[in-house]
Amino acid sequence: MTGSGAVRLIEKYWVVIGLSSIVAFVIVCVQATRNDNLIVTIDEMLIRMTVVVATYIFIGNSGVLSFGHIAFMCIGAYAAGWASCDPSWKQLMLTGLPEFLQDNQYPFMVSVTGAGALSALVALIFGVVVICMSGVVASIATFAFLVIVNSVYSNWESVTAATSSLIGIPTVSSPWIFFAFAVFAMVCAFLFQESRYGLMLRASRDDEVAAKSSAIDVARVRLIALVLSAFLVGLGGGLYAHFLGVLTVDVFYMSLTFITLSMLIVGGVGSLSGAVLGVLMVTLIVEALRALEGGVSIGSVLVQLPKGFQEIGLGVMMALILIFRPTGLTRSREIPFPWQMRRPNVQPRAAAAIAPVERS
Amino acid sequence: MIGFLQNLIDALSLGSLYALAALGIGLMFGVLRLINFAHGDLITVGAYALIVPAADATARMFIGAWPLPLMVLGVCAVVVAFALLSDLLLFRHLRRASAPTLMIASFAAGYIIENGILVVYGARPKAIDLWPDLGREMEIGALHVPRLQLVTIGVTVLLMAALTWFLKRTRYGVQMRAAAEDFAMARYIGVRANFVIGLAFSISGILAAVASLLYISQTGGLSFTLGVPLMLFGLIATVIGGMGSLLGAVVGGLAVGFVSSMLQAYLPEGLRSFRDAFVFAIVILILLLRPSGLIPTKALVPRI
Numbered sequence: 001m002t003g004s005g006a007v008r009l010i011e012k013y014w015v016v017i018g019l020s021s022i023v024a025f026v027i028v029c030v031q032a033t034r035n036d037n038l039i040v041t042i043d044e045m046l047i048r049m050t051v052v053v054a055t056y057i058f059i060g061n062s063g064v065l066s067f068g069h070i071a072f073m074c075i076g077a078y079a080a081g082w083a084s085c086d087p088s089w090k091q092l093m094l095t096g097l098p099e100f101l102q103d104n105q106y107p108f109m110v111s112v113t114g115a116g117a118l119s120a121l122v123a124l125i126f127g128v129v130v131i132c133m134s135g136v137v138a139s140i141a142t143f144a145f146l147v148i149v150n151s152v153y154s155n156w157e158s159v160t161a162a163t164s165s166l167i168g169i170p171t172v173s174s175p176w177i178f179f180a181f182a183v184f185a186m187v188c189a190f191l192f193q194e195s196r197y198g199l200m201l202r203a204s205r206d207d208e209v210a211a212k213s214s215a216i217d218v219a220r221v222r223l224i225a226l227v228l229s230a231f232l233v234g235l236g237g238g239l240y241a242h243f244l245g246v247l248t249v250d251v252f253y254m255s256l257t258f259i260t261l262s263m264l265i266v267g268g269v270g271s272l273s274g275a276v277l278g279v280l281m282v283t284l285i286v287e288a289l290r291a292l293e294g295g296v297s298i299g300s301v302l303v304q305l306p307k308g309f310q311e312i313g314l315g316v317m318m319a320l321i322l323i324f325r326p327t328g329l330t331r332s333r334e335i336p337f338p339w340q341m342r343r344p345n346v347q348p349r350a351a352a353a354i355a356p357v358e359r360s
Numbered sequence: 361m362i363g364f365l366q367n368l369i370d371a372l373s374l375g376s377l378y379a380l381a382a383l384g385i386g387l388m389f390g391v392l393r394l395i396n397f398a399h400g401d402l403i404t405v406g407a408y409a410l411i412v413p414a415a416d417a418t419a420r421m422f423i424g425a426w427p428l429p430l431m432v433l434g435v436c437a438v439v440v441a442f443a444l445l446s447d448l449l450l451f452r453h454l455r456r457a458s459a460p461t462l463m464i465a466s467f468a469a470g471y472i473i474e475n476g477i478l479v480v481y482g483a484r485p486k487a488i489d490l491w492p493d494l495g496r497e498m499e500i501g502a503l504h505v506p507r508l509q510l511v512t513i514g515v516t517v518l519l520m521a522a523l524t525w526f527l528k529r530t531r532y533g534v535q536m537r538a539a540a541e542d543f544a545m546a547r548y549i550g551v552r553a554n555f556v557i558g559l560a561f562s563i564s565g566i567l568a569a570v571a572s573l574l575y576i577s578q579t580g581g582l583s584f585t586l587g588v589p590l591m592l593f594g595l596i597a598t599v600i601g602g603m604g605s606l607l608g609a610v611v612g613g614l615a616v617g618f619v620s621s622m623l624q625a626y627l628p629e630g631l632r633s634f635r636d637a638f639v640f641a642i643v644i645l646i647l648l649l650r651p652s653g654l655i656p657t658k659a660l661v662p663r664i
Binding site: 009036064065095120129130132133134135136139140141143144145147148151155156175245258262263265296306307309311312315318319322323326 | 395448453454455457459460461463464465467468469471472474475476478479588592595596600603633634635636637638641642643647648651
């Protein structure tokens with residue numbers, strides 16, 4: 001009986017187990033190449049995976065498009081920077097910081113957790129203000145939020161060093177640390193979407209009016225998702241700070257917003273599997289295009305694309321996905337349990353958040 | 361008092377520019393429920409159409425060297441072509457898509473155009489001196505007003521009048537308003553959908569082209585992201601004006617211009633660099649008090 005109990009447990013958490021095994025396999029393969037550039041790419045990909053999975057918690061479950069999540073990443077990254085960079089430099093440059101941050105240098109885990117916490121706090125304040133707006137207006141408000149954060153962080157000389165950079169953040173470079181955080185984000189996302197609140201939020205995504213008339217407090221469940229999602233995005237931002245070692249504000253703006261959103265859309269915005277696999281696929285394609293920009297010789301012919309084609313390629317791919325497969329490559333379903341015999345009729349996931357709907 | 365009047369004229373001219381951007385965005389939302397993030401990049405296209413496509417550091421005039429009427433027509437034609445192309449290649453295939461899908465699609469379109477410009481023209485900002493005469497100031501009583509500001513305000517008023525005439529008095533204008541009111545119903549009574557949508561894209565393109573000409577003669581510089589701030593303020597303006605209402609877009613544009621100019625003038629020195637943050641925060645406040653904008657339409661009311 002214990003055997004079948006274990007199987008049942010694996011089946012229940014198969015989404016997380018399956019996805020993290022795929023990612024772990026990719027890491028092992030890349031490490032086997034011993035190519036330093038590739039390993040750095042993988043590090044960055046894993047951080048983005050944390051951010052994209054966290055973004056999915058809000059966008060995927062609520063169906064409200066957010067352009068502001070990279071702002072939470074910015075907030076998290078700077079929080080981690082404040083907590084962990086060299087005190088003597090902070091006292092010289094960041095005179096506006098509170099004393100407990102100026103005088104101390106906190107270890108990695110503290111700074112990253114602090115990053116998540118600050119970002120969650122900001123999300124709570126922002127969320128209380130914005131969450132009752134209707135979908136489209138809320139999306140634009142998140143865009144406004146991105147602009148506000150960018151404007152504040154690129155001008156607040158005494159706290160963020162404004163347009164000069166925040167330097168001397170101790171770097172961490174082991175893919176497995178970043179992997180652990182990505183898996184943590186996946187576990188949170190999975191537990192949330194299976195929870196009472198997750199289901200209520202998904203119900204409101206599929207039919208807001210029906211959900212409201214079933215006594216679901218839509219604003220409240222959205223707020224819960226936003227805060228959880230911002231906490232994890234903040235963690236991702238903290239990781240990014242420790243990955244880069246140097247922070248500037250313009251990293252966290254439109255391009256990164258576009259890349260993370262395209263990862264979510266390409267994979268399928270309505271499922272956790274879509275978020276994770278989307279990150280893998282988009283990274284693969286972007287790297288391939290980047291390699292082509294650098295020049296690849298096929299036989300005796302050197303194929304080289306001009307700089308900028310990587311971004312154009314990404315944009316075109318996203319457009320094609322939106323036209324031909326708006327629910328993403330996974331069709332916004334979770335990866336299936338491979339030994340399906342015991343329960344053949346697992347119900348398919350609900351339609352994706354941004355699936356095409358008939359216009360009234 | 362003179363100082364305030366001076367600020368008021370600044371506010372009006374900035375507001376006119378935002379109103380132009382907002383009209384272009386509001387029109388697309390009205391007809392297609394499309395929030396067009398690519399509108400900013402259409403404005404950028406208009407600006408770059410003036411010069412010879414090359415990655416050189418100095419800009420050589422191309423359409424910009426033509427006589428004025430030809431130049432305006434040329435820039436409009438280029439931008440309208442891009443707008444129609446974006447419809448043909450992308451938005452036409454998404455007619456049944458939801459609002460968030462359209463939003464992402466326009467984000468992607470903007471990203472492609474922006475990076476396309478980057479590939480062709482290079483990333484370096486270029487200086488461009490369009491209409492140097494307009495920089496001179498005119499004296500009206502004790503006021504010193506740059507001519508450019510008067511031209512901006514004048515052109516905006518003219519365009520708005522023309523647009524109003526078109527929408528109220530011509531057959532296609534009426535069709536377009538009908539489509540904006542209730543798209544499905546308009547189709548039932550014989551409005552050709554793709555034609556009206558194409559018309560909306562064209563008008564939006566013309567508005568973007570004019571906005572870009574006025575904007576670069578103000579800033580005197582080209583960069584591949586120059587349209588983005590205009591798009592952002594225009595977008596915000598349509599939202600606080602009331603999505604789907606063209607009058608709302610204009611009112612919203614003027615309001616955003618007014619708020620930014622006044623903050624620029626009256627914020628204490630230390631806070632002035634945070635002006636945009638204040639503007640956007642005020643926008644969120646307005647949305648809290650009036651969630652459907654200053655001039656509400658039924659565009660955002662969910663239909664059950």
